Amino acid sequence: MTSSTARAIRLVELAIIATEGTRVVDGVPFTSAIDAELARHVLAERAVTEASLICRYVELCPTCSWCGNTILPAQRTREISGHFYHEEDGLSCAQAFDDECDSYAGERATLSSAS
Secondary structure (H helix, E strand, O other): OOHHHHHHHHHHHHHHHHHHOOOEEOOEEOOOHHHHHHHHHHHHHHHHHOHHHHHHHOOOOOEOOOOOOEOOOOOOEEEEOOEEEEOEOOEOHHHHHHHHHHHHHHHHHHHHHHO
16 A cells, blocks of 8 residues: 555545544444444545545545645645644645644743743
């Protein structure tokens, strides 16, 4: 399995969760989170191989949550909290996001220690 195929499967899984929640897959409710996860993964794999299902759940080329540009299938990405960010040399939106979070955490720590 290529990295772009694995990423496509993960994108479909996240889209299914966003659409149906964590315990429903393709309209079928599950009492077990593990069973729902397995069913979701099988459906996502099928969706990637059957293009007609992809359109139901996800865009083929998602946008980067940091810069807003399209993430192409050949580009490396990093998933952070269910969002995808570029992870390329010269275009590391994931690193920029990490730096922003670190800066925010540092400011919060400074404000907390000042009180």
